Amino acid sequence: MRDLAGKTAFITGGDSGIGLGVAQSLCHAGMNVIICGVVPETLQSAQRELARIGKAEAIELDVRDREAFAALADRLDRGYGGVDVLVNNAGVGFLAPVAEATFEQWDWVLDINLTGVFNGIRTFLPRMLASGRPGHIVSTASIGGLLGTPGALYVAAKFGVVGLMEALAAELWDTPVNVSVLTPGIVRTNIHKGPPPPGEPRPHAPGATAEADLHETAIQPREVGERVLQAIREERLYVLTHAEHRELLARRFDAILASVPTDQGDPRRAAVERTVLANPIYDEILTAAEARQ
Ligand SMILES: NC(=O)c1ccc[n+]([C@@H]2O[C@H](COP(=O)([O-])OP(=O)(O)OC[C@H]3O[C@@H](n4cnc5c(N)ncnc54)[C@H](O)[C@@H]3O)[C@@H](O)[C@H]2O)c1
Structure with a gap:
């Protein structure tokens, strides 16, 4: 979607961190930007910040609330003629390990981080398709959606987001709506100060990294915002943020390939498996990458 000026973007969790970085980039690109979040004060200050760049509105909405999503979509249809870019980022x-986590904490993490993404897509996608206009949906996962990092509940939700967006890319193959999945490494945001989980999990640090290193090597939300803007313009599925992830990803994919049965396989079964499982998006990405070299 090259032509963004004057179009409308809706960003969940757009009042802080990565969401605000994306909002700033889309505002600079000339889009009308509507952000939502759950903290009225940060919504107001983010709205003021964005209004200095362009046209911005802030609305309180919890991504778990499906009725509020539907009411908001009606409102954006009336006020803006619909949404062209949807960013499911909230x-x-x-980080608590599985053995310490409660069922309530599982529901909380999955409801916000995975079901919240589906709620956004299910609300806006039919309207985007019905408009017939080019559209784009970005969902924020994490590098923890591609690697089994610490924090298994969070990782389960983020793998879910990656799977949802890859499969959605295939479903929308013949439509004017494209999708991206953002998988950042550590970004300097307010995530450690976010809404508290139910119960009282013990605090868990992300690995044994020194606090200073963690803080000083984290990238800035604005850098992520620019990558997302580029991915929308270039219709790219995967939005990765750290060159440092290459080696870690290669280890995971190599480990999976090393576990594939080594027999010759059956050609007829191979044809069936390919027909059922192949996603054209992988070939397209590889072909485009080869063309760039
Ligand atoms: N910060 C990182 O290092 C990092 C890395 C990978 C992925 N992520 C992901 O990036 C996204 C943004 O996080 P961030 O790091 O910018 O944190 P942040 O806390 O700065 O921003 C999160 C935003 O989500 C909003 N939010 C939380 N619960 C909500 C709910 N129920 N309904 C609506 N809004 C809600 C918050 O109000 C806030 O605006 C998250 O999905 C997070 O998992 C962050």
Whole structure:
């Protein structure tokens, strides 16, 4: 979607961190930007900040609230003629190990980080398709959606977001709506100060990294915002943020490939499996990458 000026974007969790970085980039690109969040004070200050760049509105909405989503979509249809770019970004961190987590904490993490993404897509996608206009949906996962990092509940939700967006890319193959999935590494945001989980999980640090290193090597939300803007313009599925992830990803994919049965396989079964499982998006990305080299 090259032509963004004058179009409308809706960003969940757009009042802080990565969501605000994306909002700033889309505002600079000339879009009308509507952000939502759950904290009235940060919504107001983000709205003021964005209004200095362009046209911005802030609305309180919890991504778990499906009725509020539907009412908001009606309102954006009336006020803006619909949404052209949807960014499902709202999320919460949770690092406690599985053995310590409660069922309530599982529901909380999955409801916000995965079901919240589906709620946004299910609300806006039919309207975007019905408009017949080019559209784009971005969902924020995490590098923890591609690697089994610490924080298994969070990782389960983020793998879910990656899977949802890859499969959605295939479903929308022949439509004017494109999708991206954002998988950032550590970004300097307020995620550690976000809404508290139910119960009282013990605090867990992300690995044994020194606090100073963690803080000083984190990238800025604005950098992520620019990557998302580029991905929308270039219709790219994967939005990765850290060159440092290459080696870690290669280890995971190599480990999976090393576990594939080594027999010759059956050609007829191979044809069936390919027909059922192949996603054209992988070939397209590889072909485009080869063309760039
Ligand atoms: N910060 C990182 O290092 C990092 C890395 C990978 C992925 N992420 C992901 O990026 C996204 C944004 O996080 P961030 O780091 O910018 O944190 P942040 O706390 O600065 O921003 C999160 C935003 O989500 C909103 N939010 C939380 N619960 C909500 C709910 N129920 N309904 C609506 N809004 C809600 C918050 O109000 C806030 O605006 C999250 O999905 C997070 O999992 C963050």
